[in-house]
Amino acid sequence: MATLLEEIRRELNELRWQFDLLNWAQLTSVLAVFTFFLIIPVLTIVQASFIYEGRLSLYWFQLILRDPLYLPWKGVGGRLFDVIEYSTETGRQVLIYIEGLDFGVILNSIYVASLTTLFSTTIGFILAFIFAKYKFFGDEVLRILLLAPLLSTPFVGAIGIKKMITSEGVINTLLVDMLGIMPFRLEFTGISAVILVQTLLFYPIAFLNIYTSIINIDPTLEEQAENMGASGFYLFRTVTLPLSMPGVEAGALLVFILSIEDLGTPIVFRGSNADKLMPVFIFRNMFTPTGTIKGDATALSLILLVISATIFIVLRKYISLRRYAMLTKGGVWRPRRRKLGIITTILIYILCISILAVALLPHIGVVLLAFAGEWPSGSLLPTYFTLRNFVKLFTEPGVLRAILNSVVYSSVATILIVLLGVSAAYLVSRVKVKGMEALDTLVTLPIAIPGIIVATGYFLVYIDTPLSPLIWGAPLLIMSYTVRKFPFTVRAVFAGLEQVDKALEESAVNIGASRTKVFFTITLPLIFINILAGGMLSFIYSMSEVSTGIVIGDANHNDAPMTWKMYDMLFKGFGGTFVAAAMGVMLMALQFIMIVASNLLLRKRAVALIGI
Amino acid sequence: MVNIRTHNVVKRFGAVVALDKVSLDIKHGEFFTLLGPSGCGKTTFLRSIAGFELIDEGKIFFDDEDVTYVPPHKRNTGMVFQNYALWPHMTVYDNIAYGLRVRKLPKDEIDRRVKWALKLVHLEGFEKRTPHQLSGGQQQRVALARVLVIQPKVLLLDEPLSNLDAKLRIEMRAEIRRLQRELGITTIYVTHDQEEAMSISDKIAVMDHGKVMQVGDPVDIYFHPRNPFVADFIGQGTFIEGSVVDKDEYLLVELEEGLGRVRAVPSRRDVEIDVGDKVLVAIRPESFSISSNKASNRFRVKIYHISFLGNIKRVQAISNGKKFLIDVEPSASFNLDDEIDVYVPYDLTLAIKV
Numbered sequence: 016m017a018t019l020l021e022e023i024r025r026e027l028n029e030l031r032w033q034f035d036l037l038n039w040a041q042l043t044s045v046l047a048v049f050t051f052f053l054i055i056p057v058l059t060i061v062q063a064s065f066i067y068e069g070r071l072s073l074y075w076f077q078l079i080l081r082d083p084l085y086l087p088w089k090g091v092g093g094r095l096f097d098v099i100e101y102s103t104e105t106g107r108q109v110l111i112y113i114e115g116l117d118f119g120v121i122l123n124s125i126y127v128a129s130l131t132t133l134f135s136t137t138i139g140f141i142l143a144f145i146f147a148k149y150k151f152f153g154d155e156v157l158r159i160l161l162l163a164p165l166l167s168t169p170f171v172g173a174i175g176i177k178k179m180i181t182s183e184g185v186i187n188t189l190l191v192d193m194l195g196i197m198p199f200r201l202e203f204t205g206i207s208a209v210i211l212v213q214t215l216l217f218y219p220i221a222f223l224n225i226y227t228s229i230i231n232i233d234p235t236l237e238e239q240a241e242n243m244g245a246s247g248f249y250l251f252r253t254v255t256l257p258l259s260m261p262g263v264e265a266g267a268l269l270v271f272i273l274s275i276e277d278l279g280t281p282i283v284f285r286g287s288n289a290d291k292l293m294p295v296f297i298f299r300n301m302f303t304p305t306g307t308i309k310g311d312a313t314a315l316s317l318i319l320l321v322i323s324a325t326i327f328i329v330l331r332k333y334i335s336l337r338r339y340a341m342l343t344k345g346g347v348w349r350p351r352r353r354k355l356g357i358i359t360t361i362l363i364y365i366l367c368i369s370i371l372a373v374a375l376l377p378h379i380g381v382v383l384l385a386f387a388g389e390w391p392s393g394s395l396l397p398t399y400f401t402l403r404n405f406v407k408l409f410t411e412p413g414v415l416r417a418i419l420n421s422v423v424y425s426s427v428a429t430i431l432i433v434l435l436g437v438s439a440a441y442l443v444s445r446v447k448v449k450g451m452e453a454l455d456t457l458v459t460l461p462i463a464i465p466g467i468i469v470a471t472g473y474f475l476v477y478i479d480t481p482l483s484p485l486i487w488g489a490p491l492l493i494m495s496y497t498v499r500k501f502p503f504t505v506r507a508v509f510a511g512l513e514q515v516d517k518a519l520e521e522s523a524v525n526i527g528a529s530r531t532k533v534f535f536t537i538t539l540p541l542i543f544i545n546i547l548a549g550g551m552l553s554f555i556y557s558m559s560e561v562s563t564g565i566v567i568g569d570a571n572h573n574d575a576p577m578t579w580k581m582y583d584m585l586f587k588g589f590g591g592t593f594v595a596a597a598m599g600v601m602l603m604a605l606q607f608i609m610i611v612a613s614n615l616l617l618r619k620r621a622v623a624l625i626g627i
Numbered sequence: 628m629v630n631i632r633t634h635n636v637v638k639r640f641g642a643v644v645a646l647d648k649v650s651l652d653i654k655h656g657e658f659f660t661l662l663g664p665s666g667c668g669k670t671t672f673l674r675s676i677a678g679f680e681l682i683d684e685g686k687i688f689f690d691d692e693d694v695t696y697v698p699p700h701k702r703n704t705g706m707v708f709q710n711y712a713l714w715p716h717m718t719v720y721d722n723i724a725y726g727l728r729v730r731k732l733p734k735d736e737i738d739r740r741v742k743w744a745l746k747l748v749h750l751e752g753f754e755k756r757t758p759h760q761l762s763g764g765q766q767q768r769v770a771l772a773r774v775l776v777i778q779p780k781v782l783l784l785d786e787p788l789s790n791l792d793a794k795l796r797i798e799m800r801a802e803i804r805r806l807q808r809e810l811g812i813t814t815i816y817v818t819h820d821q822e823e824a825m826s827i828s829d830k831i832a833v834m835d836h837g838k839v840m841q842v843g844d845p846v847d848i849y850f851h852p853r854n855p856f857v858a859d860f861i862g863q864g865t866f867i868e869g870s871v872v873d874k875d876e877y878l879l880v881e882l883e884e885g886l887g888r889v890r891a892v893p894s895r896r897d898v899e900i901d902v903g904d905k906v907l908v909a910i911r912p913e914s915f916s917i918s919s920n921k922a923s924n925r926f927r928v929k930i931y932h933i934s935f936l937g938n939i940k941r942v943q944a945i946s947n948g949k950k951f952l953i954d955v956e957p958s959a960s961f962n963l964d965d966e967i968d969v970y971v972p973y974d975l976t977l978a979i980k981v
Contacts, residue, residue: 032696032698518710521677521712522773522774523714524679525704525706526729527703527726528726541714
């Protein structure tokens with residue numbers, strides 16, 4: 016007992032010693048924001064899921080778990096593919112129509128995320144290994160091109176590829192009608208299209224993570240193994256692969272989380288079995304006719320949350336984002352890269368260009384759409400090109416307003432993120448008090464919480480308050496951007512802080528500067544670049560936020576951000592898709608500028624950011 | 628310039644006791660060295676004096692002022708870090724002026740004192756340089772100037788020479804000592820290099836596992852180790868366990884490994900050794916001679932390695948499985964596997980109480 020009191024006394028002493036006024040202010044503001052705009056909304060969902068007619072009950076879960084809509088109690092629905100034969104003026108056509116099996120909403124989400132993860136990680140690993148281990152003509156350019164899908168904005172991939180892969184789409188027109196090299200038509204839709212699009216969107220994340228971990232393997236470790244007689248696949252299996260596993264696992268788990276919470280992709284394939292994926296399903300069925308949130312929607316949200324949070328915990332526990340950040344700390348050594356001969360180079364080019372050709376389909380598609388005047392199905396290219404769609408950004412009712420809304424919300428959110436993110440990163444990195452680990456987990460947590468859940472939670476908590484999204488969309492949208500994009504900046508700043516030797520700060524304290532003074536005169540100037548880069552990333556990610564944007568935007572069209580407007584235009588009939596594509600292209604250009612700028616600023620450190 | 632006194636200082640990191648009741652008294656103007664292997668707690672002690680670690684128990688006094696709970700930026704100590712910790716975003720001038728600007732001194736006063744500090748470390752004309760344009764030795768000087776300019780109560784040096792090459796290290800060692808004498812500033816110096824500690828210090832505290840093993844001047848520590856750890860850590864030697872079987876003018880020690888009996892003196896006059904006590908017999912390499920002397924112990928050893936060190940030859944030899952380190956004249960002509968007789972005066976055969 017005495018020792019416990021002693022322990023407590025010591026902890027309190029330490030606390031008083033470690034914290035100054037600035038730290039308290041930092042801690043309180045970060046905690047306040049996270050409490051009100053993440054913890055409480057999420058807990059409210061948990062609470063609402065267990066309440067039926069005012070009483071504690073498992074009713075909603077029973078409802079969900081018994082319903083064949085959610086789980087395949089009545090057998091697996093849909094078909095993996097269908098072969099449809101039909102005749103047209105040009106003769107008999109064979110269409111292979113791939114939609115994918117339907118296991119019910121819950122299992123669908125899990126298997127889509129699993130397959131996306133499998134495919135993305137496989138592609139990512141092969142590419143990472145090639146680029147980390149071999150040197151060949153044009154490798155730098157090719158590597159950057161293969162990362163291009165990172166520049167994808169919400170819906171873009173899906174809008175673009177939808178135009179490409181339908182039965183009368185560009186691919187079939189080109190390969191079947193024009194070149195005649197494919198004997199049948201191929202159409203992807205529904206779940207299979209979602210897997211395809213997500214794989215193309217997310218493989219660069221796996222690629223980056225794995226690439227970073229391979230180039231950070233101390234080359235002497237491999238040389239030692241070779242020295243002892245290992246070579247070829249044996250060397251790879253016993254040394255290279257195990258040492259790159261943290262990157263592989265981190266990449267895979269991140270892809271899984273991004274895939275399972277993705278709302279922007281499946282929402283584009285409306286009317287197919289892609290509607291039976293958790294985020295879309297919640298989005299479409301969350302409101303009762305009276306505008307309140309349905310109990311089964313909250314219960315389903317909770318199930319989604321449990322899945323992604325579990326993956327997140329695994330991610331933190333076994334791969335520790337922090338260790339990963341340390342891994343990318345600096346290129347002290349030159350990675351071992353073998354020069355390749357002409358034949359292998361050509362083979363690698365064939366592989367990379369085929370991946371690239373598929374990976375860039377959505378981007379090509381969306382750019383063409385943005386400049387298209389008219390693009391009837393069955394036609395390879397738009398019938399004519401025009402800038403009309405971009406003019407419409409200013410003339411089409413509501414579009415400009417939505418864009419401006421997005422810019423304003425994202426700017427305010429970025430300011431908040433930078434202020435709070437720097438605070439949080441500083442506390443975690445510098446204040447050695449028990450519990451700072453927990454703060455670290457808390458501020459990284461938004462990665463694990465699907466946007467649709469944050470949005471649902473906001474409605475539950477704030478609907479009857481002055482912050483109601485029905486009255487005024489801005490505050491909750493800003494806070495949702497702030498919380499959801501927070502981890503990106505925190506990680507960037509944290510990586511910067513870890514590179515700043517603590518002795519640089521201590522030596523200033525030692526000669527008389529208070530911690531606050533040191534923070535402003537030494538710490539901030541030294542990590543300024545990281546803050547800037549992290550802030551830019553947060554800004555573009557905020558601009559592209561889909562889930563909370565369309566949920567809140569759907570409830571309050573005036574205050575809706577541009578992502579909602581894109582969604583709205585997409586299903587608005589004639590010309591809407593073109594304008595949505597123009598907005599997508601605009602966002603892509605913005606992303607491109609910011610990523611290039613932050614890459615220039617951070618140079619080598621950039622990898623750590625996007626890889627998060 | 629102050630007298631620094633610590634009383635039973637305890638610092639724990641989780642289950643590890645980094646400082647275990649450390650009580651030291653560092654006199655005004657003294658050059659005091661903390662010496663010990665890595666992880667012995669010497670840096671933690673230094674950081675506790677600077678205020679970077681809050682100690683769990685005990686007190687720290689600067690003169691009569693209890694500074695245990697004074698935050699680091701109010702302690703007015705001057706700490707030089709191992710890697711110098713110069714701010715890369717500031718010039719040499721701004722680095723040195725930082726502490727003065729924090730104190731809001733008038734501009735001309737700052738200028739005058741920065742010039743003074745630069746002169747002190749012989750770096751006049753380097754004001755506009757940035758740290759990465761300086762050599763290791765110059766960075767070291769800037770780091771010194773940066774803390775000396777605020778006229779700290781105590782100068783704290785954390786292995787300041789470990790990043791320099793061997794030659795520069797000797798040069799900076801003399802330089803630091805010169806500055807310290809010139810300013811008469813109380814200095815605490817941390818190192819794991821016993822030779823460095825011996826050559827620079829007024830007083831040395833040898834530490835191990837968070838405990839102070841012995842405090843004394845270099846001669847005292849070298850010739851009169853209080854315990855086996857100090858004897859082993861400071862300098863080299865031959866160490867043989869044994870027990871005291873008789874006591875007259877000298878101690879008669881029965882050595883282990885069947886090495887016979889030797890006469891020895893207690894390593895310290897203030898440590899009482901009685902018949903029956905276990906002791907460690909320690910002999911410095913230079914205490915051996917190859918000629919017989921009346922009051923000497925004799926060992927017959929077989930040579931297995933000879934290294935030429937310039938001024939001496941150091942012979943490694945073995946007797947009954949015990950290793951001996953013996954310094955001989957460089958002209959001595961021995962061969963490997965020779966069996967020779969070596970002698971140690973009784974007075975240089977130290978018995979350390981175990």
